[in-house]
Amino acid sequence: MHLGIRILFGFFLITGLAGLFVLRIFVAEVKPSVREVMEDMMVDTANILAELAVDDLRAGNMAQGRFATQVGAYARRPIDARIWGLDKQSLDFRVYVTDAKGTVMFDSARVAVGQDYSQWRDVARTLRGEYGARATRQVYEDDRSSVLYVAAPVNYGGQVIGVLTVAKPVATVQAFIDRAERKILVSGFWLLALSAAVGMAVTLWVVYSIRQLRRYANAMEAGKKLPLPRIPGELGELARAMQAMRQRVEGRDYIEGYVRALTHELKSPLAAIRGAGELLQEPLPEPDRQEFAADVLAQTRRLQSLVDRLLELSKLEQRQELQQPQRLRLTEYLASFMALAQVDRSHIAIDLIASDSPATARIEADLLALALGNLLDNAAAFAPPGSRIRLGVEGQAIVVQDSGPGVPDYALPKLGQKFFSTVRPDGITKGSGLGLAIVQQIMALHGGHMQVRNTQPGLRVELHFPA
Structure with a gap:
């Protein structure tokens, strides 16, 4: 597998797992967070209504009293509100009141009057002086059918004379939950896409830099000369280290090769000069002396040309560009x-x-x-x-x-x-x-x-x- 594919695969794997983990946390937290906010508002509502219900409950007139009349009027009110782009066209609170024994004295839904609610968690805990709340599913297998109940004590003279419970179906806020989850998922998708693009760009840059280094190393191995690749960071330092290493190795090989080649090339003219010099030490006819002297000069010119060209070639081979x-x-x-x-x-x-x-x-x-x-x-x-x-x-x-x-x-x-x-x-x-x-x-x-x-x-x- 190519290095680029491995880097890209590793980046996608890490980013994908991290993105999936974060998205799951965000999405999983949306519903509980909405329910927590809803419960907080219901606590306030239950306590306000409990204060309004004191007189009628104390007078034993919960079913026909002023409180019952006003709650009934609330339930019949027309509503058409647009909340952050979502329409609300119904009022969803259910209110019921029990006496100190847990018997339902008033129910805005008119389904539980006279029933014993003393064992329900919201009523039982409130009568004991604790915070009473519960969530009950209308359909056991469907969490969306849950109804949240929050209770508040009805107090008089320092005594709990009853319990007022406010109920609200979770389904009424499900549209807000769904919208929030969609936004998180869409934003997460774009975040992953952007991360993938960044990862691909970084991978391409790393692979391109490494390929430049590989091409430079291959050129070194083949004896070719390429300009030092311009790569920032640690890879650039590696390229410069490779260049320094190449220059040291080439310098050593260059000297060894030139010494061997130059020694070989100098043998012939030096031998010719030495032979002519030995002969010139002896008495010779003038024509022969001139011939040997001309041979010495010719071989000297050859040596001079050889040295000059070697110097030219040496300078060229040391240049990089x-x-x-x-x-x-x-x-x-x-x-x-x-x-x-x-x-x-x-x-x-x-x-x-x-x-x-x-x-x-x-x-x-x-x-x-x-x-x-x-x-x-x-x-x-x-x-x-x-x-x-x-x-x-x-x-x-x-x-x-x-x-x-x-x-x-x-x-x-x-x-x-x-x-x-x-x-x-x-x-x-x-x-x-x-x-x-x-x-x-x-x-x-x-x-x-x-x-x-x-x-x-x-x-x-x-x-x-x-x-």
């Missing part, structure tokens, strides 16, 4: 390059092939001039005397084409490797093997690549730039 890039049209850049190339390389016949290509690239002009200079010098070394070298733009690439013998097919994949070189047309001399390595390194800094192929006759080198 272009320093002063400009976006230029390739055709315009070649035109400006040719103006200098014709002066610095007047011994090379170069033709600039006209092109109307609109291709552009991010270029560090001096670096690209160094690469093209190496290609021109290499082409001039292998091309027949008097032949011409063509330079132009094709698509998103700069092309250098000579008319020399090309290179053996087996050597094509190796071109660009440090110190790899083929014998020149004279069959004797070889180059430093660093010119194409420098070109390849410069193209890597530009984010492009070098492609070489035989064209019979000639060798074609293409420098491809990213669009």
